[in-house]
Amino acid sequence: MHGASKVGDSILNSTIINENLETRFIKIKASVDLQAIGKFSLNKVKHSLLLFFRVLFLLLFFRPGAIYYTTSPKGFAFYRDLMISIPIKFFRLFIKYNIFYHYHSRGIKEFTSNSSLSKKLTNVFLSGVNAIFISPSMESELNNVKSYKKIHFLNNGVEDNIDATGFNEILKHRSESDTINVLYLSNMIKEKGYDTALELAKTVRDLNVKNIKFHFAGGWASKADTDYFNNFVSMNKLQDLVQYHGMVQGDQKRKLFASAKVFLFPSRYKKEIFPLSLLEALSYGLPIIAFDVGAVKNIVNDEVGKLSNKENLLKSFNLIKEKYLNEIAYKKCRDTYLDKYTSQKFETNLLNILKS
Template identity: 50%
Template sequence: MNKALFILHYSPPVHGASKVGDSILNSSIISQELDAKFIKIKSSDSIDVIGKFNGKKILYFIELFFKICWSLLWFRPQIIYYTASPYGFAFYRDLVVSVPIKIYRKLSKTSLFYHYHAKGIDSFVSQSSINKKLTNFLLKNTTILLISKLMKSEIRQVNTYKNVVFINNGVETTLNKEDFLNVVSQRVSSNKASVLYLSNMIKEKGYDTILETVRKVKESGLDNIEFNFAGGWATNEDEQFFNNYVKEYNLQEYATFHGLVQGEKKKSLFSNATIFVFPSRYKKEVFPISVLEALSYGLPILGFNAGAVSKIINAKIGVISNKELIFEDLKKMIVNYQSTDNYKVCREEYLSKYTIDVFERKLTDILTSS
């Protein structure tokens, strides 16, 4: 059995890359196929400091460096998997810790995989010739893992890698077949549409757009729609904006904020929802985990054209909208997408493409075949 060293993000904090890391860490498929050791990339204690520099990151970097050196010396992996960052302090951290990995690879036959969950490689290398040289140095003779073919343009200026492969994200379902049918039965028996926003509470992810939609629902006299928001605040300003907006327009009976949810609370929100909204305009959006989670509950999706969202959503399972049309599109979805048949179609889309088993099996095949 090959030894594999996984250097990756996992919760906390909760974000797209850490959710993928959680699934790798807990994967029965990977543990059966590989003798795996895991090192956590610590960079942020909460989502509000992601992308920002602070003193803790230096300490985390030093800790990471020595853990990697120790593992290379005593664990001696044949496979190294690394969750890479395309720019910023995290890029330079990856660059420095790659040095002992490159030295180790010269002394042993080792396959190295860099998995990118975010955009930014191309914009970073375009800033200067030095950035381009450093990125090419980092990725020399490696296999690059990208989560969507839409990201292929990210490495158009990189020419030192050995191979590039694409692997969609996957998520674990918390519902068996019987549970799902019970959830569907409860949905169709309700006379109220329940709209769920579950993502990080930053404006780029669109919670402000949904708040505007809530206001329009109230002003239109529609009393059969409720909105639930869940996620972690990015800043105090975001929290104040949300609370002030709800108070100013008296939306308390229409909009409920549940905070950062996990476990049974998260399951309850997905189960009780009838439509999932993902109005992201985040420039670095790629393959959102929350959309896949919604599909695992059979929820139709109302999303914006960000990242690979338009590749995930088709006319059978949802609508690609925009800020100007979201209110009208939501009303149409309430009429056309809240049905037993449609909930089942959404669930089948998940089962055929986005289960955690599909992701874990493909990742294991990639790691063991190179």
Template identity: 30%
Template sequence: MKKVCLIGQFPPPVHGLSKALDTIIKSGYMNNKYELEHINIKDNKKFVGHLTQLNRSDADIYYFTISHSKFGNLRDMIILWALLKKKKRVIIHYHGGRYKELYQSLNILQKQINRKLIDQTDIVIVLGNSLKGLFSDVIDAGKIRICENYIEDEALLDNFEFEIKINRLYQGDMEVLYLSNFIKSKGYQDVLQAANRLKNANVRFHFAGKFFEEQDKEEFMDYVKQHGLENNVLYHGVVMGEDKKKLFERCNIFVLPTYYPNEGQPISIIEAMGNGLSIITTNHAGIPDIVSSRNGYIIDKQAPDQIASAIQELMNNREYLVQHANENRLTTLMKFKEIDYIKRLESIMDEVS
């Protein structure tokens, strides 16, 4: 049995990358095939200890998730250098969408280090076809592989629940969901402005996620109050498990008008797809690989009027909701289940075994 060492930022906190790593380490399928160990590098104060763990590891394959930032890149290159010294197989998995931009911002020396070290890795994984060019400055295209994100099994409605939802799409109020961290470039303010434009329509907006700045939360709540949106906008805080699943079950439309610089391929969009929501989002990062006019709307960034127009069109043509729901459900069950993600990784690891 081959030994695989997973290196990255494990939960808590829970975000797309940490959740993906946690899924691998807890996967019965992966544990039956490989002997898994992991090194959690989220605390940079323990960096020397992390290097000590790496030096003691005798794994056959090293699976390394790298950072989006300049400082993180410095740390990652030191770790990568230590891994390559072992003369073992090394796989990099990049969960973002801005490595090329990061690379261009580096000084000459750091660029040289990135080229020299990343070129020696066996495989670099990106989240979608549109992101394959991110590493064109540092590695041959033949070493790039794609592994799309996934929906956790516990977040997916069962078939009976989905059928009930489909039957509800033809009637009742429209329920719109924004579920993501409350970072301004994720576009939550644009969704809030769209809610204001539609406040006289039968539309209810649900917001869920974490505010990192208290001032941002105060501004959000003040906007709701000042524009009389108390009956139109609900803030649910951070939702997980059954609470999150119930929101997906309740809502018809998912809106994530993101222009977040570190965006890769939002797991929240795949979760919404799997639970039969129409998608309204932007042509950003790896999103066009999973959203098109077949299953939702691609809008411009920072365009609340376009969000409102798309929602209005769905209200006036509810058959579109049903079409999108069935398309998204089918696609997710075919490609984006948890086991599909695990088997994509297995296939990549088999290449280097």
């Protein structure tokens, strides 16, 4: 469960896309868990070869008018994508179609700066291609690339899991509850900030602040992360203040969002761009405390929360407690989501790009 795969699922199941376009989908299957992402394995080689022949088959027999591909900026996945691009570029000599490569993370600039070969291969890969970026903040990624056709910008969007009645019920529950449930929901790697969230929980305990509970949800990246989390909770006696819910989906995930009052996202992940979890939090009317990474500052402003850092995290948390835990603030967060970040807006904007 990571951003690119979730966006891919939303496109696969999009009524807007599938009603307006005749589509064929191929799943890019390589990493089976978080630990495998970015690492070489023979299993990945096998899946890459299967992917190559599936693409080749559809180029021969489906003959698309456009190709949309979720690509990777570097690592083994880049060379896999480069291999896949060979038949795509070759068949374009006979069948006219537009190619769209959607980037969900940074890395192009770093990769093309490593060597002249990386730069040349990336220019070959992007030759005549439309690049789709999540945010204008990513445009500098192509400073070393001149071969692309055009850049499109496409904000992420997420499904709305509640209606007006459901949201009013959430507001009622929040007003009746004295407990401030703080939610961290992301992959459980330190770069995403679960360790920083734990330190905030410890500070809250040391200050003897009452009626606050920290909830963590997400998949573990490694056993070392699991051990760090459990040892920190045990050593600092945070068992009654911290609860880990595991990898959550469906109703369990919705209940966590609905019962929370604050969403905490202290990520320092260098590939962070436009986190879907922030959009999900806004959809439930949750004020956000987030670190200023990627395009987070384009999502989080003073109307929906606070940008912070490790040194000012407690100050930001206290400010949220004082000024944002009320119906007006909750509704503002929800309205921001409805105005900018619904799945329908994302799918409509993608459809317009593909038709362009």
